[in-house]
Amino acid sequence: MMSSTNNIGLEEILSSLNQLFEGVSTExxxxxxxKIITPPEKTIPVLEFLKExxxxxxxxxTCIDWIAEKKFELVYILFNWGTGVTFxxxxxxxxxxxxxxxxxxxxxxxxxxxxxxxxxxxVKFEGNENCEKPLILELWNDLPPLRKDFDPLEYSKKHxxxxxxxxxxxxxxxxxxxxxxGEIDG
Amino acid sequence: MAVAAxxxxxxxxxxxxxxxFEGIGRKVTARIQKRYGPPWYQNFIDVLKTLxxxxxxxxxxxxxxxxxxxxxxxxxxTFVPLGNFVAFPGLDNFxxxxxxxxxxxxxxxxxxxxxxxxxxxxxxxxxxxxxxxYEVPYLIVITSLLYNxxxxxxxxxxxxxxxxxxxxxxxxxGALVAFICLQGMLGKEPFxxxxxxxxxxxxxxxxxxAKYMGLLMLMNTFMEFVEISIFVDLFLGGGNYFEFLxxxxxxxxxxxxxxxxxxxxxxxxxxxxYWTVPLxxxxxxxxxxxxxx
Amino acid sequence: xxxRGNVKIDERTVWEKIADQLRSRSMWMLHYCTGCGAVELPxxxxxxxxxERFGIGPMxxxxxxxxxxxxxxxxxxxxxxxxxxxxKMPDPKYVIGFGSCTIxxxxxxxxxxxxNRLDYYIPVDLYIAGCMPRPEAIFEAFTxxxxxxxxxxxxxxxxxxxxxxxxxxxxxxxxxxxxxHDEFHE
Numbered sequence: 017m018m019s020s021t022n023n024i025g026l027e028e029i030l031s032s033l034n035q036l037f038e039g040v041s042t043e044x045x046x047x048x049x050x051k052i053i054t055p056p057e058k059t060i061p062v063l064e065f066l067k068e069x070x071x072x073x074x075x076x077x078t079c080i081d082w083i084a085e086k087k088f089e090l091v092y093i094l095f096n097w098g099t100g101v102t103f104x105x106x107x108x109x110x111x112x113x114x115x116x117x118x119x120x121x122x123x124x125x126x127x128x129x130x131x132x133x134x135x136x137x138x139v140k141f142e143g144n145e146n147c148e149k150p151l152i153l154e155l156w157n158d159l160p161p162l163r164k165d166f167d168p169l170e171y172s173k174k175h176x177x178x179x180x181x182x183x184x185x186x187x188x189x190x191x192x193x194x195x196x197x198g199e200i201d202g
Numbered sequence: 203m204a205v206a207a208x209x210x211x212x213x214x215x216x217x218x219x220x221x222x223f224e225g226i227g228r229k230v231t232a233r234i235q236k237r238y239g240p241p242w243y244q245n246f247i248d249v250l251k252t253l254x255x256x257x258x259x260x261x262x263x264x265x266x267x268x269x270x271x272x273x274x275x276x277x278x279x280t281f282v283p284l285g286n287f288v289a290f291p292g293l294d295n296f297x298x299x300x301x302x303x304x305x306x307x308x309x310x311x312x313x314x315x316x317x318x319x320x321x322x323x324x325x326x327x328x329x330x331x332x333x334x335x336y337e338v339p340y341l342i343v344i345t346s347l348l349y350n351x352x353x354x355x356x357x358x359x360x361x362x363x364x365x366x367x368x369x370x371x372x373x374x375x376g377a378l379v380a381f382i383c384l385q386g387m388l389g390k391e392p393f394x395x396x397x398x399x400x401x402x403x404x405x406x407x408x409x410x411x412a413k414y415m416g417l418l419m420l421m422n423t424f425m426e427f428v429e430i431s432i433f434v435d436l437f438l439g440g441g442n443y444f445e446f447l448x449x450x451x452x453x454x455x456x457x458x459x460x461x462x463x464x465x466x467x468x469x470x471x472x473x474x475x476y477w478t479v480p481l482x483x484x485x486x487x488x489x490x491x492x493x494x495x
Numbered sequence: 496x497x498x499r500g501n502v503k504i505d506e507r508t509v510w511e512k513i514a515d516q517l518r519s520r521s522m523w524m525l526h527y528c529t530g531c532g533a534v535e536l537p538x539x540x541x542x543x544x545x546x547e548r549f550g551i552g553p554m555x556x557x558x559x560x561x562x563x564x565x566x567x568x569x570x571x572x573x574x575x576x577x578x579x580x581x582x583k584m585p586d587p588k589y590v591i592g593f594g595s596c597t598i599x600x601x602x603x604x605x606x607x608x609x610x611n612r613l614d615y616y617i618p619v620d621l622y623i624a625g626c627m628p629r630p631e632a633i634f635e636a637f638t639x640x641x642x643x644x645x646x647x648x649x650x651x652x653x654x655x656x657x658x659x660x661x662x663x664x665x666x667x668x669x670x671x672x673x674x675x676h677d678e679f680h681e
Contacts, residue, residue: 244521408558
């Protein structure tokens with residue numbers, strides 16, 4: 017359970033975030049979860065500030081592809097082991113030329129998250145020299161696979177041949193199911 | 203001819219009863235774990251099956267090591283008295299057996315390191331480290347026993363026991379130490395670190411395929427037979443052939459039951475254990491023997 | 496696939512018939528689990544169902560193993576390791592594919608990272624339908640495989656040798672390269 021002092025600490029952090037960093041908006045998702053949307057140039061100072069305040073655990077760094085807005089949303093989830101409060105710090109980068117800055121100097125583990133994001137979304141992180149090394153996919157030669165404009169079905173059909181059936185079992189199953197339903201409905 | 207028949211008798215006993223008792227051991231473990239367990243002849247099928255498969259060699263050092271391991275252990279086995287059934291009467295000296303026993307162990311270490319697999323090297327290193335652990339208290343106890351009887355001939359000790367009563371009652375501390383060391387020699391839990399299937403992928407056996415695996419399984423069975431036989435002869439009074447097998451089975455099932463319920467020591471924990479409690483007890487035994495109590 | 500060798504494949508000498516009796520009663524399975532089917536194996540091996548009754552037990556390395564269980568979906572990355580492992584196993588070796596993922600991709604049919612059809616890359620002696628098959632189905636499969644070995648029908652390992660080029664070509668088509676390159680192996 018959160019004690020009252022921690023609540024005050026949380027409010028202090030939220031208010032000082034708004035005072036110190038211009039253009040930062042905060043949103044309460046849950047009593048223990050807050051979302052902070054930052055402009056790209058403020059993200060790393062905000063992360064450093066939050067780490068100092070006890071949000072020292074980088075749970076994950078991941079990415080969301082907003083294809084209609086032509087943006088990649090980078091999401092840093094920070095966790096405070098003392099209070100159990102989570103901060104979701106997010107920022108938007110341009111989808112056509114996605115470049116951001118590394119947080120490897122703040123959290124060394126971020127190196128692997130950044131490699132992961134680079135591999136699956138194609139976001140480059142300046143300052144992380146291993147960023148472009150392959151991490152999970154081996155010998156990948158297509159678009160980064162978690163981008164919305166990548167078609168996994170087409171890729172799968174092209175690379176991994178499917179079983180060829182003599183009869184269309186799915187169609188037959190539909191007929192059978194339709195018959196059964198027909199009887200019940202009728 | 204009589205010698206050849208006796209040697210064949212010892213080897214066939216070790217082959218047939220060794221594998222049968224291993225099968226019974228698997229059954230006992232299964233029952234402890236509330237399972238039905240494999241049939242008693244499962245180990246025969248396992249060994250014969252491995253001999254039918256098509257495996258790989260890893261160079262001549264590997265081949266030679268496997269043959270040396272099996273040959274060395276078979277040579278050791280022929281000197282071990284099964285109660286009053288002795289292949290080479292008068293030659294069943296404890297030191298002969300210990301001396302020959304290292305041939306098999308060295309052959310195994312050489313062959314397994316010859317595979318070039320790092321797990322095998324780790325397994326062999328652990329096996330040798332563990333050996334360092336249990337040999338010290340074991341040899342101290344056995345030496346005190348030999349000192350007491352003023353002989354290193356195992357048959358003589360067996361005969362003396364048939365008059366004086368079993369050594370396990372005369373030297374209970376020594377028997378306890380020897381049994382703890384036996385558990386390590388058999389490679390049963392809690393001293394299973396050299397094999398450790400989930401940790402180092404069965405250690406020395408990691409690269410063994412097909413008939414090499416079968417030969418090593420046989421070698422392991424014979425090795426267990428030698429180790430338990432010596433314990434039965436020295437502490438449980440040997441007896442005639444059938445008494446001997448009964449005592450053998452008792453000791454084996456007791457070891458199996460202990461191993462079925464215990465987890466595994468890390469290698470340094472095992473050595474630390476051997477060099478504290480059993481070593482201390484071994485010295486107490488030596489003191490009692492020397493003091494003539 | 497060429498059918499040239501099919502006559503030769505079924506031929507067995509008397510010794511091989513005896514050996515097959517032994518092989519069917521002592522099957523060691525490789526401890527290699529690729530998907531969710533791995534969860535079904537502990538109950539099969541432990542006191543509820545007890546696979547050891549049939550002489551089936553887990554083995555730690557491919558060198559000692561007889562049967563290879565592909566327990567569920569297979570990613571391309573894993574497939575490389577599976578091919579390595581399969582080729583390391585001594586003949587005769589048997590492969591069982593678990594669940595619909597190995598048959599036709601299952602619910603991962605459109606994934607960019609998982610293959611759709613296992614028998615395209617390595618020969619499969621037996622498939623178990625289901626998602627995932629329960630231990631009862633696994634038992635059914637094992638008894639069936641034992642029967643097949645006794646009759647000499649489980650000869651996937653011979654098919655792999657005869658049609659090696661075909662299998663290699665399929666592997667290269669989907670994987671690009673079977674050899675494993677990653678920073679932990681270099």
